[in-house]
Amino acid sequence: MSSTSEPLGLGADSSTPGFARDAKVISLIAAAHFVSHVHIMLLPPIFLLVKQHFGVDYTDIALAITAYNVASALLQTPAGFLVDRIGPRFMLTGGLIVSGIAICVAALLPGYWFFIIGYTLLGVANTVYHPADYSILSATIDGKRIGKAFSIHTFAGYLGSGVTPAMVIGAATLWGWSGAFMCAAVLSFAAAILLIVAGGVLPKVQRKPAATDGNADPKGDTKVGLDLLLSAPVLRNLLFFFCLAMANGGIQTFSVVSLGVLHGTSASVANVGLSGFLLMSAFGVLLGGIIADRTPHHERVAAIGFACTSTMAILLGWVDMPAVLLIFVMSVGGLLNGMIQPSRDMMVRAVTPPGSFGKVFGFVSTGFNLGGMVAPLTYAWLMDHNQPRMIYGIVVAFILLALVTAITRKKPQAATAWTR
Numbered sequence: 001m002s003s004t005s006e007p008l009g010l011g012a013d014s015s016t017p018g019f020a021r022d023a024k025v026i027s028l029i030a031a032a033h034f035v036s037h038v039h040i041m042l043l044p045p046i047f048l049l050v051k052q053h054f055g056v057d058y059t060d061i062a063l064a065i066t067a068y069n070v071a072s073a074l075l076q077t078p079a080g081f082l083v084d085r086i087g088p089r090f091m092l093t094g095g096l097i098v099s100g101i102a103i104c105v106a107a108l109l110p111g112y113w114f115f116i117i118g119y120t121l122l123g124v125a126n127t128v129y130h131p132a133d134y135s136i137l138s139a140t141i142d143g144k145r146i147g148k149a150f151s152i153h154t155f156a157g158y159l160g161s162g163v164t165p166a167m168v169i170g171a172a173t174l175w176g177w178s179g180a181f182m183c184a185a186v187l188s189f190a191a192a193i194l195l196i197v198a199g200g201v202l203p204k205v206q207r208k209p210a211a212t213d214g215n216a217d218p219k220g221d222t223k224v225g226l227d228l229l230l231s232a233p234v235l236r237n238l239l240f241f242f243c244l245a246m247a248n249g250g251i252q253t254f255s256v257v258s259l260g261v262l263h264g265t266s267a268s269v270a271n272v273g274l275s276g277f278l279l280m281s282a283f284g285v286l287l288g289g290i291i292a293d294r295t296p297h298h299e300r301v302a303a304i305g306f307a308c309t310s311t312m313a314i315l316l317g318w319v320d321m322p323a324v325l326l327i328f329v330m331s332v333g334g335l336l337n338g339m340i341q342p343s344r345d346m347m348v349r350a351v352t353p354p355g356s357f358g359k360v361f362g363f364v365s366t367g368f369n370l371g372g373m374v375a376p377l378t379y380a381w382l383m384d385h386n387q388p389r390m391i392y393g394i395v396v397a398f399i400l401l402a403l404v405t406a407i408t409r410k411k412p413q414a415a416t417a418w419t420r
Contacts, residue, residue: 018142024201025140026149028194029133030156032092035191036129037160038167039099039122041278042184044253045271047163049177054112058257062380064106064119065253069372071123076369077229080131080362088132088358089202093195095128100188107181120297123369131362133325136202138349138357144293146349151289151342158338161252165275229363233351236405237364240344245371247309248337250395253279254379255316257332258388263320273327277334278418284338289337296341298350302406305340312400317392347406 007158043050043065051061083091102125106118133153141149171180195202229236259265265273284305291301312333315321321329382390405406 001347021201022141022145022149025136025199026152028199028202029092029136029153032191033098033129033133033153033193034156034160035099035188036126037157038164038184039103041161041164041252041295042168042181043119044256045168046172046177046180047253047257049113049172053177054115056112058380058383059377060112062376065376066373067116067120068123068126068206069376071120072126073366073369073373075124076127076131076366077359077363079127080359083128083131083135083358083362084356088135089195089199091128091376092132092136092202093192093199095132096188096192096195097127098125100185100192100355103181103185103188106208107178107185126369127362131358131366134345134349134361135358138352139296140202144195147293147342147346148289150345150349151285151292154338154341154345155289157283158278158285158341161253162275162278162282165271165278169271227413228353228356229359231351234360234364237348237351238367238403240347240402241364241367242371243367243398243405244344245368246375246398247313247395247402249375250379250391251313251316251373254383254388254391257383258379259326261318261383261386261388262317265323265326269323269326273330276327276331277337280331280334281338281341284335285341286338287335288339288342292342292346298346299406301343302347303403305336306399306403306406308336309340310396310403312336313392313395313399317389317396 043156045062047058047061051058079091099122100120102121104118105121106115106262109115109118134150137146137149137153167183168180171183188298252274255277256267256270259270259273260267288301288305292298295301312329316326317328348361348364349357378394382388
């Protein structure tokens with residue numbers, strides 16, 4: 001069946017021996033993904049500082065995160081088509097540059113609405129990361145190492161999330177919240193320069209020769225487009241990503257403030273617990289990558305991780321734990337949460353035809369953005385109405401829905417399984 005996407009070729013460094021080339025590709029993509037997660041976690045550690053600066057409530061600041069995710073949700077699938085059409089390296093570099101500009105707008109221009117505009121632009125830039133990253137990895141990495149490549153990619157993102165609270169709080173202490181934002185902008189520009197200088201090994205587009213046999217099938221091209229995205233296996237993965245976003249959004253964005261209201265947990269202890277959750281998630285991803293390369297039963301891996309993560313959420317919401325135990329529980333929950341992620345990516349890859357990785361990963365990643373649109377306002381509304389425990393109830397509900405979505409999926413039996 002024909003494809004709407006362009007075949008991907010390697011850049012000038014394609015003669016590099018396979019392992020060394022794979023290592024360079026993974027390193028570059030991991031660096032970009034690290035930066036993208038710094039952007040995602042930039043606001044939550046200093047939520048209160050930004051709220052006080054603008055003199056608004058939690059819901060107003062959460063609107064920035066919602067605007068970010070609305071922009072990403074609307075444009076991520078088109079970005080995936082562009083990745084397949086004009087090349088992932090160009091899109092990824094451009095996304096990093098636009099991200100840096102967006103953060104500068106949010107930090108330097110005066111007034112609450114410029115802050116919202118900056119975050120909206122940051123959401124536009126965010127659309128390129130998953131389509132470009134997964135397109136590059138799927139097109140270049142040896143099949144024997146693809147699970148580990150996905151895990152290192154995701155590890156870098158979680159590592160970015162994990163180090164961001166400490167980095168942001170430290171920078172904000174020295175230079176204020178806007179100075180912390182500017183540090184993130186500099187990081188984004190630096191990553192873009194790295195891709196420009198060292199990105200020759202990344203895939204570039206090669207134009208397909210025009211069909212001369214009269215057998216080109218434009219309807220086939222269309223089917224690998226919208227029909228693929230609206231097929232049941234791909235929609236199931238979209239729902240799966242949405243559930244993950246709703247669950248993780250409650251833990252990552254509102255655990256610090258909600259634990260303070262529920263149990264009187266200090267912000268410093270809660271932030272250490274959150275950092276433990278995020279950092280151990282990163283190491284869990286590496287463990288999950290090894291598992292993903294050794295088993296086809298990715299849904300079983302997800303089920304174990306979800307069972308443990310839901311237990312963590314119940315303990316956070318309903319048990320007042322000492323500081324050491326709280327940090328331990330969140331760290332273990334993070335480890336098991338991270339273990340799920342490579343299996344998640346392999347489940348998407350299993351239902352994606354070659355040449356369509358950009359559009360499919362872009363589309364299913366929209367589930368993250370849809371969850372990101374709903375979660376901040378939902379959880380902020382609960383905080384504003386003094387219902388922090390309900391946050392954890394909703395988190396558990398979406399973890400269980402994600403579990404059901406994973407364990408009831410049909411394994412693809414052939415390359416065209418997505419058409420069923």
